[in-house]
Amino acid sequence: MSDTWGWAGTISDFLSTPQESWLQSLEDHHLRLWNFNSSNSQRVAWVDEHKVMTAALKSCLNAAASEVSTWSLVFEYELPMEGGRRPDVIVFTGAAFVVVEFKSAPMINQGDIDQTMGYVRDLCDYHAGSADLAHFGILVLTGANPTFAKLVDETPVVGGSSLHQYLFSAHQEGTVDLDTWLNSPYRPLPTLVEAARRIFRDEPLPHIHTAIAAGIPETVELLGRIVDKTSDESSRSLAFVTGVPGSGKTLVGLRLVHERTSTHGRATFLSGNGPLVQVLQDALSSRVFVRDLHAFIKTYALNQRLSTPEEHIIVFDEAQRAWDARYMKEKKNVAKSEPDLLISIGERIEDWATMVGLIGEGQEIHSGEEAGIQQWRDAVSNSSNTKTWSIHCPPKLKDQFQGLSVSTHEELDLNVSLRSKRAEDLHQWVHLLLSGSLSLAHRQALKIRHAQYPLYVTRDIEEAKRYARQRFDEEPNHRSGLLASSHAKNLFKHGIDNGYQATSNMNVAKWYNAPTSDPKSSNALIQPVTEFSCQGLELDLPILCWGSDYRMQSESWNLTPINRRYKQDDPKALLRNAYRVLLTRGRDGLIIFVPNEPLMDATENALLAAGVQLLPTAAELIAV
Structure with a gap:
């Protein structure tokens, strides 16, 4: 008995299993998943599913026994790390899978169609055993006329007695090994908040193929090498990571802060985005790793009694949005930009410092954020210790730092959105x-x-x-x-x-x-x-x-x-x-x-x- 699905087996197993035994498997799975018994309405819905699936599979067998006898199916497959989301049925029709979602309503609802195809999409995206299979989705309305059938946005919406036609048409030459599929990893892309929770609980993040393809691991590894080199040479480095919205810049910064804290002492992630700071601090139940950028600058650069932060590694989000000198003059009565002040803080940190700026493209929405990257060049150029700073950036930013010590790295440009x-x-x-x-x-x-x-x-x-x-x-x-x-x-x-x-x-x-x-x-x-x-x-x-x-x-x-x-x-x-x-x-x-x-x-x-x-x-x- 598995913890992640209600019932699974071949078409022959399903047709030979008594309904009561099959139903008990689903009820046991529901109890393990939710820690309470299924409702009477849920049991009625399962019985309806069983009747429809039995009739549909028998019809398919009658049409082509040799091909259909290789099929298998899974009921109530729980998508791991998805809060209990589970398709009603997944049928493996040769070398293809079909998500069959059941609804008791007698009417088509766009949300039900999108939910069905959402299951198909997520299995293709995140389930290792599904990525290369042909895939389909079918919405079954048990309250509709049994012979009803309609394509809505290329998704079949059918009554119970029409299901077999669409299942049969989904057959592809080949087979799926059910045990292998059931034990294949499912690795969804977590939200930023959930990813932060996992990072700081020392839980591994899933190795999502889109993240790997986009170069996230290489970016974190490169930044780690820059930190190590800066520490070994007792120098100072300023690195920039660019990326489109949703490309994982913040995740890169959080991973660097957490991983390098264990090897180089405390590190911190700064953001001028107050809501982001509030949400992450609340999610992590900590105010240590994620801090407000403006408050950090006030403490270490604007206070009459200047102090030096303990951190040697400082990551700041949306570096291109740092306040310019004109806005700082109006807001804080200080004629220096935030980059000027952060560079001065970095130079006071004992022995060495690495500062990493994350740069979103087209994200400037506040007053005082329009000066962009140029003010970082000015801050380093105007520093009394310009020669102690090494700049690391993607090739497309090299011209922004003319006259300074610049190393370019393709890994510092994240150009694929990972949101989904x-x-x-x-x-x-x-x-x-x-x-x-x-x-x-x-x-x-x-x-x-x-x-x-x-x-x-x-x-x-x-x-x-x-x-x-x-x-x-x-x-x-x-x-x-x-x-x-x-x-x-x-x-x-x-x-x-x-x-x-x-x-x-x-x-x-x-x-x-x-x-x-x-x-x-x-x-x-x-x-x-x-x-x-x-x-x-x-x-x-x-x-x-x-x-x-x-x-x-x-x-x-x-x-x-x-x-x-x-x-x-x-x-x-x-x-x-x-x-x-x-x-x-x-x-x-x-x-x-x-x-x-x-x-x-x-x-x-x-x-x-x-x-x-x-x-x-x-x-x-x-x-x-």
């Missing part, structure tokens, strides 16, 4: 959308949707919430949430309070970490967060509330950023980056809510032209 395999090209779609290249964006959207990353738009916020709740009803560890631009002025009247008071006073750590039952949880779908509170973090399914600050007008985007107290060099660029951040937070998909007002009609049309699909409403569900 199906979202690797999402950042390119976002770039095309925000630049107004709608026809090119449409082509990219087709590619993204084909990889089972849904993109939806709706004019009804309640329909968006309904879909999100239904989609993850059986997956309590997944997170949805409302996102909104801080610049948008028209959302409040639609029930979206993105104002300064509401968003600045909320408990961001609870929003990301609290369970669904907590009204302050993101899953409650009550309070939105803005670009300032979601940058560097992620959700499984965000609902982006699109404001009038970035609306389509006369076939081009009309950007209307709000006036900030601090003068900005290019406020429209900051607004564009705000939407870039908001649009790239999702791991499993994206819903865009466009307020139902005439001013926003052209914006909806632009999103549709860019390949976003209309979200089916409850009224549009197809009775079968």
Whole structure:
């Protein structure tokens, strides 16, 4: 008896096993998984599944006994490290697998289709025994007319007596060894928060093939060698890691801090992203490893009694967003940039120091963040000990540090998004959308949707919430949430309070970490967060509330950023980056809510032209 599936065997085993014995296996598995007995409604659903699967497999055997006799199947296969997520049935039809998901409703629901194909996608992405198999998904509606059959987004939705036709058509020449498949590793990509928890609990992170292909291990190893060399030579080094949104930069920084603490004493991860700091400190139950960048600078550079940090390794997130001298003068009455102050701190650290800057591309959203990488060159050049610093960066940044001691490394450029395999090209779609290249964006959207990353738009916020709740009803560890631009002025009247008071006073750590039952949880779908509170973090399914600050007008985007107290060099660029951040937070998909007002009609049309699909409403569900 296994702990990770309810029942598994060949088609012959299944047809010869008494229903009561099979049912007991599923009930025992449910008790092991959840520590309570299954409900009566669940047992009824299992009995319905058994009847449908028995009839379907017998029909397939009658059609082609020699091929079908090699099939096998698994019921209630638990996806490891996924909080109890489990497809109802996985059927191995030769050298292919078919996820068969059962629902008792007599109507098609888009969330059920996306859940079915989400199981298929995750098995392909993360299960070693599934990656090279042909794959299919079928949604069975036991409450529908038994002969019903319809393709919805290329996914068969069928009544019970139609299932056998689609199972048989999924057959591929070859076989799958069931024992080998059941014992193959399943290695999902953890969220940033979960990854941080595992790192600091000394638990190994899964060796996800996308992360390996993207060069994450090589980046961490290279930075470790730079640290070792700097320590051995009693020198100082400044390294930069660049990457697209979701490429694993923060994960690289956290791993370096944790791993090198054991060999070189204390290290720290600094971020000027206050919400990210709050969420990670809450998740880790520690304020030691992850600290606020601005507070660190205040303590070690602005205090009248200058002190020196104990850490020799300092990693800072979003280095290109460090405050410039002009903004520091206004905020702190100090005519030096944050890079100037961090370099001065590094030079006071006894014997040696390694500083690592993580650089996101197109992530500048705050006032004072527009000076970019140039101010780091200026900080080192203006240092009284310039020659003691060695710079390490990707080749594309070399020209930024002319006149300094620079070593370039390809490993320091992370150019593949790891948020999910199906979202690797999402950042390119976002770039095309925000630049107004709608026809090119449409082509990219087709590619993204084909990889089972849904993109939806709706004019009804309640329909968006309904879909999100239904989609993850059986997956309590997944997170949805409302996102909104801080610049948008028209959302409040639609029930979206993105104002300064509401968003600045909320408990961001609870929003990301609290369970669904907590009204302050993101899953409650009550309070939105803005670009300032979601940058560097992620959700499984965000609902982006699109404001009038970035609306389509006369076939081009009309950007209307709000006036900030601090003068900005290019406020429209900051607004564009705000939407870039908001649009790239999702791991499993994206819903865009466009307020139902005439001013926003052209914006909806632009999103549709860019390949976003209309979200089916409850009224549009197809009775079968």
